[in-house]
Structure formats: C-alpha cells, structure tokens
Amino acid sequence: MEGDAIMKVRRFALMLVVGISLVGAAACMTTSISPADQAEVAISSGNLPPGYRDWTLISIARLGGKVNDLRAKLGNDVAIKAYRQGTLPFPDGAIITRLAWKAVPSEENNDALRPFLEQQLGKAETGRLLVDSFVAGPATNIQFMVKDSKKWASTGGWKFIEFDNGKPAPQAEGGEKSCYECHEPAADTDYVFTRYAQ
Amino acid sequence: MEGDAIMKVRRFALMLVVGISLVGAAACMTTSISPADQAEVAISSGNLPPGYRDWTLISIARLGGKVNDLRAKLGNDVAIKAYRQGTLPFPDGAIITRLAWKAVPSEENNDALRPFLEQQLGKAETGRLLVDSFVAGPATNIQFMVKDSKKWASTGGWKFIEFDNGKPAPQAEGGEKSCYECHEPAADTDYVFTRYAQ
Numbered sequence: 001m002e003g004d005a006i007m008k009v010r011r012f013a014l015m016l017v018v019g020i021s022l023v024g025a026a027a028c029m030t031t032s033i034s035p036a037d038q039a040e041v042a043i044s045s046g047n048l049p050p051g052y053r054d055w056t057l058i059s060i061a062r063l064g065g066k067v068n069d070l071r072a073k074l075g076n077d078v079a080i081k082a083y084r085q086g087t088l089p090f091p092d093g094a095i096i097t098r099l100a101w102k103a104v105p106s107e108e109n110n111d112a113l114r115p116f117l118e119q120q121l122g123k124a125e126t127g128r129l130l131v132d133s134f135v136a137g138p139a140t141n142i143q144f145m146v147k148d149s150k151k152w153a154s155t156g157g158w159k160f161i162e163f164d165n166g167k168p169a170p171q172a173e174g175g176e177k178s179c180y181e182c183h184e185p186a187a188d189t190d191y192v193f194t195r196y197a198q
Numbered sequence: 199m200e201g202d203a204i205m206k207v208r209r210f211a212l213m214l215v216v217g218i219s220l221v222g223a224a225a226c227m228t229t230s231i232s233p234a235d236q237a238e239v240a241i242s243s244g245n246l247p248p249g250y251r252d253w254t255l256i257s258i259a260r261l262g263g264k265v266n267d268l269r270a271k272l273g274n275d276v277a278i279k280a281y282r283q284g285t286l287p288f289p290d291g292a293i294i295t296r297l298a299w300k301a302v303p304s305e306e307n308n309d310a311l312r313p314f315l316e317q318q319l320g321k322a323e324t325g326r327l328l329v330d331s332f333v334a335g336p337a338t339n340i341q342f343m344v345k346d347s348k349k350w351a352s353t354g355g356w357k358f359i360e361f362d363n364g365k366p367a368p369q370a371e372g373g374e375k376s377c378y379e380c381h382e383p384a385a386d387t388d389y390v391f392t393r394y395a396q
Binding site: 074115 | 251254258260268297310319331333334337379396
C-alpha cells in the first residue's frame, strides 16, 4: 500500500504538470495573433493600429516651403529588427509609419538656447541661428507602409495608406498605385527611402 | 492506509504549489530593479542606458543656422506615462533623452516628392519647396534628463548629462548647474521644454 500511495502521488504530480502545460498552451493559442498581424488587421479595417505611437523611431526629416513640416518615421518590431540586421527585402509583417507636424517657430526655445549658443558660437552667429528654432506644432496626417509580399505583390509587396484625423484619407482607396510609383526609385531598398538613424 | 495516501497526495500538491510560489517570488525579487532604475544606474556610471533607442517618441524639433540639426526627444515608460496623463512634476524615474543629427539635404527625397507636390501645389511652388527636403545625417550628441527629486534637488530634481560618441562629454562633470539654469524658464512644466506631440 505504501508503494501504491507513492504511485498515486507520482500520477497526481504528472497530471498537475500536464494540466499546467495544457493551460499554458491554451493561453498561448488564444494570443497567437502577433502584434504585426493585429496592426495589419486594424489598418486594413481602416483603423490606426494599436500602440503605433510607441513604435521605435527610425529617423526624422523635414520638408520646407509650403509644406513646412517636421516628420518622424517609426517602425514596428518586425521593421526595426530588419533595419538593424540589414534585412532586405523587409519581411512580411513589417510596418513603417510616418507622422508629421507643422513646423512652428519656438521663441521659448530661442530664448533658452541664446545664452548657451552665444557662449559656444559667439554673438555674431547667434542672431542668425536663433530665429531658426522650430518645434512640432499641429499634426498633419499619418501614413503607413504595410509589408505583405503576396497580398500587395503588384505594389512592391507594400500596402500604402494615409490617415487624416484618425480615418483613412479619401484618396486612400486605390491610392496604393500612385504611392508605389513615387517609391519605385527606392527599389534597391525594398521601396523604402528612410534609412535608420544611428 | 487509503486515507493516508490521499493525505500524502494533498500534502505533496500543497508543497508543489508552495514551491512554485516561492520560485516565482524569488524570480520577482531578482528582477525587482525597474527599467527606470537600471537606466539611472547606467547613466550615473557613465554609460548609455540599455534600450533607450527604443523609448517612445515625445516630439521632434530642429535648430537651424550653424547648428543645423534635426532632433528627437524620447521618453522612458515613466516619462511617457506622465506626459500622457499630464502628471507634473514628473515622478522619480522619468528619463527624457534628446538625440540629434546634422540635417542633410536629400535630393533623393526631392526627386521622389516632386511629381506628387507638383500635382498637389502647382509647379510654381514646387521649385522653392523641393530644395528644402532634409533628412537625418551624422549623429551629433545625446543628452539625458534623469528625474530624482531627492538626489538632484539643487537642480530642479533633474540630472543633466550629455554623451558624445557614447561617452559622457568632458563638460558633463558638474555641468548640471549650467544646464539647469537654461531650463529654469520652464519651471512651470518641471524644467522640461518639450511638449508631447499628439
């Protein structure tokens, strides 16, 4: 009977381990949609993807003249990993977004920077310098490139979409073609112009 | 003996649960240093904090003239949460970093944008516009503001530090005072100039 009890203990322990494993596996199965897939589903449904504002910065740029903006490119985990490892073409699931804001002169920054820059660069340079301090003002629009080499094969494997005020822009319907045409010169870098800023 | 065996099974199961709980608690204790604390320790030791390049974008800006850069402000989780909830002063553990790159004209971007902008804005505007396309070029330096209201009480609760080529800048030693003096006009926003870009 003593041996029998030990067997029961062993069987119970085994069942417990199997049970815990099954619960764990079930938990994994219910969350098996990757963040990249979730983002793609959201974008394809005309919604901004969850958490995109926390994606990693790829680089920043500005466009002057009448557009006069400051722009940031962010990438989801798949895109950032590809950038850092130099993987081309980008794997399916890579998503790049371009945020943009009107460039607004900042007298507050100019005033704060003036003493520091006068010391660093001399007064002659500073006058010219400080009228040139700009910060991000009102947001303009948000664009996404979503990689799915099969689904969007006719436009380099990328879906291109723009959001205005959180909704797909009117020109977004069927707009992939025109976006793609502009991106064609970047064919060597999988139709992506932006380089990762070290 | 049957009852004895069941007792043994119960005791074994209880021990297993207690054991798993203890292992879990121990695991939590060994990882109880928060990412914010880890970052602060790294910065105080003269190293760039792990993972800072993946922190969330707060906003972007540019400084013209001789400096001629494009700059991005990123925040760790503590800082971003405070920004989004409008918490002032920033809680201890908040870290803000400013990355900067020389602004470099991009003929590649100009060429790609020209057809699109000509269509949108007309040819007269485009000539002026497109010579103004800039991207992030070589990195300049990286600055951090680390919040610890007790440790850095004499400089608004912030440690200010600059890294050049991954190492603390020579002027970083005792440089908190001069950084703080420039940040004093932003006392109402806890000595932080940068607003979160929606």
